[in-house]
Amino acid sequence: MLRFGLRSKFILLSCFLFLLPWLGYEYVWEMEKFLRQGQEKTLVGTTRALATALHERPALFDQQTSFLDQVVKGRDLYAYNLKNPIQLDGKLTDWESYQALFWQYDKRYLQKTDNKHQASDLSFEHMVGKFDNYLYALFKVTDNQLVYRPKNSLSITNNDHLKIGLKTPDGQFNRYIIAPRQDGWVNAFNADSKAPFTKIQGYFSSTAAGYNIELRFPISMLGNKLGFAIVDVDNKESLFEPKVMSTSNLNNPSDLGSVLVPSPEINRILKGMGHSGSRIWVVDKHHRVLAQSGSIHHADGVWADGLANQAPETWWQQFEQNYLHPLYYKILTRPENEFLDTLHDVAAMQGSHLAKALKGQPASSWRLTPDSKAVILSAAYPIWIQEKVIGAVIAEETTNGVRTLRNKSLEKLFNVILAVMLIGTVTLFFFASRISSRIRRLRDTAEQAIDAQGRVTGSINYSDANDEIGDLSRSFANIVSRLGGYTNYLENMSSRLSHELRTPVAVVRSSLENLQMQPQSELSQKYLDRASEGVERLGKIITTMSEATRLEQSIQSNEPEPFDLQKVINGCMQGYQLTYPKQLFTLDICQTALPMQGAPEFIAQLLDKLINNAIEFSHAEKPINVSLKQNDSVAVLTVGNYGPLLPAGLTEHIFDSMVSVRSQQMQQQPHLGLGLYIVRLVCDYHNASVTAKNNQQDNGVVFTVSLPLVK
Amino acid sequence: MKKIAIIEDEPAIRENYTEMLSAQGYQVTGYANRSSAEAAFKNVLPDLAIVDIGLGNEIDGGFLLCQTLRSLSKTLPIIFLTARDSEIDTVCGLRMGADDYLTKDISLAHLAARIGALFRRMEALKQPADENALITRGPLTLDTQRMQVFWQQLLVDLTVTEFWMLHSLAQRPGHVKSRNELMSDAKIYVDDSTITSHVKRIRKKFIALDSNFDCIDTVYGMGYRWEQI
Numbered sequence: 001m002l003r004f005g006l007r008s009k010f011i012l013l014s015c016f017l018f019l020l021p022w023l024g025y026e027y028v029w030e031m032e033k034f035l036r037q038g039q040e041k042t043l044v045g046t047t048r049a050l051a052t053a054l055h056e057r058p059a060l061f062d063q064q065t066s067f068l069d070q071v072v073k074g075r076d077l078y079a080y081n082l083k084n085p086i087q088l089d090g091k092l093t094d095w096e097s098y099q100a101l102f103w104q105y106d107k108r109y110l111q112k113t114d115n116k117h118q119a120s121d122l123s124f125e126h127m128v129g130k131f132d133n134y135l136y137a138l139f140k141v142t143d144n145q146l147v148y149r150p151k152n153s154l155s156i157t158n159n160d161h162l163k164i165g166l167k168t169p170d171g172q173f174n175r176y177i178i179a180p181r182q183d184g185w186v187n188a189f190n191a192d193s194k195a196p197f198t199k200i201q202g203y204f205s206s207t208a209a210g211y212n213i214e215l216r217f218p219i220s221m222l223g224n225k226l227g228f229a230i231v232d233v234d235n236k237e238s239l240f241e242p243k244v245m246s247t248s249n250l251n252n253p254s255d256l257g258s259v260l261v262p263s264p265e266i267n268r269i270l271k272g273m274g275h276s277g278s279r280i281w282v283v284d285k286h287h288r289v290l291a292q293s294g295s296i297h298h299a300d301g302v303w304a305d306g307l308a309n310q311a312p313e314t315w316w317q318q319f320e321q322n323y324l325h326p327l328y329y330k331i332l333t334r335p336e337n338e339f340l341d342t343l344h345d346v347a348a349m350q351g352s353h354l355a356k357a358l359k360g361q362p363a364s365s366w367r368l369t370p371d372s373k374a375v376i377l378s379a380a381y382p383i384w385i386q387e388k389v390i391g392a393v394i395a396e397e398t399t400n401g402v403r404t405l406r407n408k409s410l411e412k413l414f415n416v417i418l419a420v421m422l423i424g425t426v427t428l429f430f431f432a433s434r435i436s437s438r439i440r441r442l443r444d445t446a447e448q449a450i451d452a453q454g455r456v457t458g459s460i461n462y463s464d465a466n467d468e469i470g471d472l473s474r475s476f477a478n479i480v481s482r483l484g485g486y487t488n489y490l491e492n493m494s495s496r497l498s499h500e501l502r503t504p505v506a507v508v509r510s511s512l513e514n515l516q517m518q519p520q521s522e523l524s525q526k527y528l529d530r531a532s533e534g535v536e537r538l539g540k541i542i543t544t545m546s547e548a549t550r551l552e553q554s555i556q557s558n559e560p561e562p563f564d565l566q567k568v569i570n571g572c573m574q575g576y577q578l579t580y581p582k583q584l585f586t587l588d589i590c591q592t593a594l595p596m597q598g599a600p601e602f603i604a605q606l607l608d609k610l611i612n613n614a615i616e617f618s619h620a621e622k623p624i625n626v627s628l629k630q631n632d633s634v635a636v637l638t639v640g641n642y643g644p645l646l647p648a649g650l651t652e653h654i655f656d657s658m659v660s661v662r663s664q665q666m667q668q669q670p671h672l673g674l675g676l677y678i679v680r681l682v683c684d685y686h687n688a689s690v691t692a693k694n695n696q697q698d699n700g701v702v703f704t705v706s707l708p709l710v711k
Numbered sequence: 712m713k714k715i716a717i718i719e720d721e722p723a724i725r726e727n728y729t730e731m732l733s734a735q736g737y738q739v740t741g742y743a744n745r746s747s748a749e750a751a752f753k754n755v756l757p758d759l760a761i762v763d764i765g766l767g768n769e770i771d772g773g774f775l776l777c778q779t780l781r782s783l784s785k786t787l788p789i790i791f792l793t794a795r796d797s798e799i800d801t802v803c804g805l806r807m808g809a810d811d812y813l814t815k816d817i818s819l820a821h822l823a824a825r826i827g828a829l830f831r832r833m834e835a836l837k838q839p840a841d842e843n844a845l846i847t848r849g850p851l852t853l854d855t856q857r858m859q860v861f862w863q864q865l866l867v868d869l870t871v872t873e874f875w876m877l878h879s880l881a882q883r884p885g886h887v888k889s890r891n892e893l894m895s896d897a898k899i900y901v902d903d904s905t906i907t908s909h910v911k912r913i914r915k916k917f918i919a920l921d922s923n924f925d926c927i928d929t930v931y932g933m934g935y936r937w938e939q940i
Contacts, residue, residue: 495797502794503721506815510727513819517734539816539900546796547902553798554908572932579933601907604931608903 006439010432017421024413032406039402040364040377043278047381047393048362050273050280054383054393060265061284061390074103075248075257077226078288082131088214090183090205095127095138102127102140111229111244120144120209122232122243130261134216137228143210145234149179156189157242159233162213164188164200165250166259167225173253178213180204186215219261226259260284266291281394282383283349285358290391296341296376299397320415328414332407335400339373349394353380357392360384366399375399435469442473449480455656456484494674495549498542505542509535548674548681551605555685558599565594565603565635565707569628572607583615588627594635595710598686603707606682607637609675610703614641617701625702635707642700646692654692655680679705712738713830716757718748718776719792720767724815728761731819732826745772749779756784759829762809764793764800774807781808786836788829792822796901798908805912811871813899821898828871832858848881848939851926865920872897873913876906880927880937889934910935 004012054060080101086094095102102125107117124141139162149159161179168174175191178200188200202215229246248257266282270293273280279294312318356363357380364379378396382389442460451457462477463470512532520528566589573587596603614624622642629636646654653659660673676692683690688707695702715737719725725741732739740757742748744767760780766772777789791804791812804812810829813822835841835857844856852861858874860867869877879896880888888896890906897909910927917924928938 499794499796502796502815503724506794507721507723507727509815510724510731510819514727514731517731543816543900543902547904550796550798550902550904550908554904557798568931571930575930575932600931601929604929605903605907607932 006436007429007432010428011425014425014428017424020417020420021414024417025410028406028410028413031409032402035402035405036377036399039397039399040379043377043379043395043397044362044364044381046273046278046280047379047395050270050282050393050395051381051383053269054266054282054391056385058385058390060263060269061290061385072257074105074109075227076286077128077247077257077259079128079130079135079259079261081262081292082129082136085131086129086136086214086216088185088201088203088216090203090212090214092138092140092212098127098129102138105230105245105247107245109245109247111246111249112241114243117243122230122245124210124230124245126228126247128226128259130219133219135219135222135259135261136214136216139213139228139230140207141210141212141230143232145232146206146211147233149181151181154194156194157231157233160211161231161233162215163191163229163231163244163246163250165225165227165229165248165253165256166221167223167253167256168221169223171223173225173256175250176200178202178204178215186213188215188217222259222261224258224260225253225256227256260288260290262292263290267293278395278397281349281396282391283354283394284391285389287349287354287358289349296396296398297337297339320411324415324418325411328411332410333403334407335398335403336373337400339369339398340371341369351378351380353378354392354394356380357382357394358389360389375403438463438465438469442469442476445473446476446480449476450483456480456487459484492549494545498545498549501538501542505535505538509539544674548677551602551678551681555599555602555681558602558685560597560599562595562597562710563600563603565596565709566590566592566628568600568603569607569626569637572604572611573626576611580615583618584621584623586623586625588625588629590629592630594628594630596635596686596707597710602682602685606679606705607639609679610639610705613675613703614639614701617641617643619643622700630709631706633709633711635709637705637707638702640695640700640702644701645694645698646701655690679703683707712736713759714738714740714755714757715826716740716742716748716751716760718742718745718760718766718773719763720744720765721763728819728822732823735823737826743767745769745776748776752780752783756780756787758833759788759790759826761790761792761826764791764795764804774803777804777807777809786833788833790825790829792817796905801908802912805870809870813872814901816900817898818900824898825871828858831856832871846878846881848884848937849926850921851881853878853881862917862920862924867916867920869913869916872899873909873916876909877913880935884937884939887930887934887936893934 080098082098084094084097104123104125106119106123107114110117110122120142122141122143124139126137126139128135128137130136143160147159149156149161153159156177156179159179161177164176164178166174166176176188176197177191178186178188180186183205184203186202186204188197188202189195190197199221200215200217202213205212227246227248227250229244229250232243232245234242249255263282270280270282270291273293277294278299279296280292281289282291283289312321351365351367353363353365360382362379362381364377367376367378368374369376376396376398378394380392380394383391383393445460449456449458449460460473460477460480462473465473508531512528512535516528516532569589573585573589576583577585611624611626618624618641625638625640627636627638650659654673655676656673659676679690682688683705686707688705690703690705692701692703694700715732717725717728717732717739719728719741720743722743725743729739729741740751742751760776762773762776762780764771764773766776769775773791773793777791780787780789789809791809792815793800793804793813794815796814801812811825813825817825835844835854836859840854841856844854846853846855850863852864853874854860855878858871860869860874860877875897876893879893890903893906893910894900910929914924914927917926926938928936930936
């Protein structure tokens with residue numbers, strides 16, 4: 001059966017200590033929630049501060065686009081802020097980092113619907129960007145048949161060309177055409193006057209799939225409307241109408257798509273906010289980014305300030321960093337500064353917070369980066385102009401600051417918990433060990449206090465401890481001492497009885513003797529003799545009764561002496577053969593010296609009692625077997641006889657005081673069951689053991705005494 | 712007429728002994744307790760005192776009385792006759808200067824013999840030693856008349872019981888005397904271990920005089936014998 005000791009129970013209970021880290025974690029988690037809310041509020045505050053700077057400043061926002069009801073991707077263009085200058089060389093290397101921003105124009109953008117149109121016939125990728133004071137545009141055109149402008153041709157439209165339509169800041173609608181004769185530098189022509197227009201410069205280069213056009217013009221000539229059209233002429237004879245794929249309809253100024261150029265004014269204002277530790281955007285009401293500042297990778301709010309990892313100085317910090325932190329960060333996640341940011345260089349912002357802000361409500365939202373490495377908090381605040389929301393300020397921060405803060409506090413918490421658990425477990429363990437060892441000690445002493453025969457062998461050393469175990473040990477000691485007293489009383493019964501009986505016996509005896517001195521009639525003499533005989537027997541009983549007591553007393557006062565066991569047993573056996581001439585003995589006694597320490601007279605007495613016992617129970621004519629052998633450091637003496645078997649269940653007790661198992665016929669002589677008790681007393685004195693067993697043939701009894709020898 | 716005092720709290724025993732000893736021709740007075748005995752002894756001392764240890768309420772009244780008697784007379788024979796047979800009591804009684812320690816198992820005849828022996832010894836001590844009564848076994852000399860034992864001319868202070876036991880052994884050196892024989896020779900009836908402790912006590916008394924004494928030999932399972940040097 002599985003048995004749980006006190007110690008293991010304590011250990012089990014102390015497992016509840018492991019709830020501590022969970023509680024601590026929950027607590028810190030709550031704290032983090034509050035911190036996040038705080039961060040959210042702060043961030044909303046940041047956006048509000050910026051929005052406040054932008055309220056009611058219509059000059060900062062382009063009226064017309066701002067008040068458009070909707071912007072269409074592809075039609076309404078957005079000039080991205082280019083970070084690097086663009087070299088007009090027809091190669092796309094300068095644009096590589098903006099690859100993702102290219103907008104794909106396909107047959108949906110054809111002026112005339114043509115279901116048979118193939119992407120290889122005509123399609124293009126396009127983007128506009130702003131660098132310095134120039135607007136840059138790129139076209140990566142796929143065209144299976146490139147038709148240059150013929151030399152000396154006055155017409156600039158009977159070939160593949162690029163049409164540009166724009167409105168100037170003062171509202172004038174201008175259209176320009178770029179129709180290259182060959183790869184290389186190109187300038188635009190005014191579409192109406194066909195006069196060259198050098199403010200628009202570009203570079204044309206053919207590619208395997210079609211051609212690339214890079215061009216630029218000063219931003220100052222651009223109002224808020226801009227459109228491009230690629231006109232694909234596949235045949236010089238113009239049997240077919242040229243295919244026109246455009247960003248917006250260039251023929252009608254009102255259909256022209258809008259263009260949004262990030263506002264330098266707002267940018268300047270934003271720069272002032274750039275030190276707030278957040279990434280900030282200003283978007284118009286069409287979600288288009290007007291300005292942006294800061295990088296999300298450095299925007300972790302102001303929470304982590306001063307918590308930056310310092311080099312460990314003390315041994316404790318080193319230990320913490322080398323051993324504890326790796327352990328902790330198996331559970332915790334360290335906020336990472338490297339994560340994917342989908343909003344990097346976007347033109348249009350999306351999100352519930354923005355949608356809400358554009359409806360006039362400040363809002364915030366949380367989102368996970370696609371690689372799940374960081375959580376980004378965004379807050380949006382509407383910008384008002386004349387009771388209308390014109391745009392919104394968006395601020396973004398990662399929660400890394402809060403998480404760093406949380407991690408730091410968790411580290412500290414874990415340290416404390418680890419210490420508490422360690423100390424607690426160790427304390428509990430020692431406590432449990434102490435208690436269980438005390439109980440075990442108590443159990444051992446309690447078991448040792450009473451031997452297999454139920455005799456009290458000693459007293460219990462009780463402890464002075466003022467607790468339950470101490471009480472228990474004291475009450476054990478009490479019980480054992482009372483029990484010992486009682487056992488003692490029982491064992492002394494015979495001596496007490498003999499003492500008490502002696503006086504009345506003496507009265508009877510002396511009276512009888514006195515009586516005998518008087519002349520008696522024959523009849524009274526007969527009775528007198530009988531009475532004397534009875535008293536004689538009584539006297540014998542009393543003597544036998546006191547024998548065990550006397551032996552105990554002499555054992556107590558006896559000084560052990562060295563002697564040869566073999567000599568004693570041999571001598572005794574010779575004596576018995578003389579004393580009991582009718583009894584047959586078979587002897588098997590080793591002839592080597594068996595040195596022992598003790599009292600030879602007692603050993604002789606022991607053998608006396610065993611032989612007496614054997615003779616009494618032996619069948620007539622059957623021998624008594626006596627053997628003495630050396631077995632390592634123990635001498636084994638056996639006395640066996642053939643006769644009645646031992647009664648079951650009494651085997652252990654036949655060596656007790658006043659236990660006799662004689663049948664009624666054998667009771668002619670007084671027997672008090674003290675013979676084997678004396679055997680046991682002698683054995684105890686010599687640290688020997690005695691057992692009585694039925695022999696193997698089950699026709700007699702063997703007594704075996706194992707006496708330790710002196711080495 | 713010899714005067715014997717019996718100090719015994721049990722009236723039946725006291726009277727039986729008194730009657731028996733009176734019949735033997737002694738002048739016997741019985742006392743039931745220590746105080747009455749001591750009061751009587753102040754006037755006149757008896758020739759022999761038979762004392763029980765437990766006297767009425769006094770568990771060790773006999774011992775106290777023995778001390779008082781010894782302070783009054785160095786030579787007065789004292790016999791303890793008691794129901795107590797423990798080793799400690801025996802040793803105690805003999806240490807206090809009693810001449811013998813008997814248990815109440817003893818028969819009246821034996822008691823009378825012992826009393827007679829004690830008186831004989833008292834008488835004999837007054838007279839010059841009779842050469843005929845001496846038994847000599849090497850360094851051991853037994854004066855059977857005075858019941859005295861000398862080892863290398865030094866007196867060994869044995870009780871009457873012990874004397875008779877030693878006498879029994881020394882009479883026929885080399886012969887084994889069983890415990891029963893020793894018992895009957897010493898005119899006592901006790902158990903085996905009492906004999907053993909008697910023999911031990913005798914040995915001790917000799918060894919006190921001569922640490923090399925080794926003349927009483929134990930023959931295991933049979934008894935003891937006097938080993939002649």
